[in-house]
Amino acid sequence: xxxxxxxxxxxxxxxxxxxxxxxxxxxxxxxxxxxxxxxxxxxxxxxxxxxxxxxxxxxxxxxxxxxxxxxxxxxxxxxxxxxxxxxxxxxxxxxxxxxxxxxxxxxxxxxxxxxxxxxxxxxxxxxxxxx
Numbered sequence: 001x002x003x004x005x006x007x008x009x010x011x012x013x014x015x016x017x018x019x020x021x022x023x024x025x026x027x028x029x030x031x032x033x034x035x036x037x038x039x040x041x042x043x044x045x046x047x048x049x050x051x052x053x054x055x056x057x058x059x060x061x062x063x064x065x066x067x068x069x070x071x072x073x074x075x076x077x078x079x080x081x082x083x084x085x086x087x088x089x090x091x092x093x094x095x096x097x098x099x100x101x102x103x104x105x106x107x108x109x110x111x112x113x114x115x116x117x118x119x120x121x122x123x124x125x126x127x128x129x130x131x
Contacts, residue, residue: 007083010037010045012076015054015127019071027064045083052082072128080122087119 004012013035018026028046032039046065050057054074056066067074080087 076125077123
């Protein structure tokens, strides 16, 4: 099991690059070499972040992407949620029905505690921390 998928990895690299560059707008073409991500994948990832409200986007000549928030206001949790959905370690699903022990399962309670601590740690990592 991977905690971070490829899209989140690409997003982290791109947003760190953007924060370091400190320019109003950065094109995908100028970013791809430094970030080390193929242009189509990078563009797709950045478009998803734009849809999630984490980036601004301008089309056409002179366009590109810009951070929609300050680097210290964008967390790893924001990127994960936008690109791979909410963090969930334990779905506890069997044949599309909840387990009969859903409310009393001791393992589920322990996993919820672990999930909460992990979520807290992930929410504490910002783009500014990674610059």
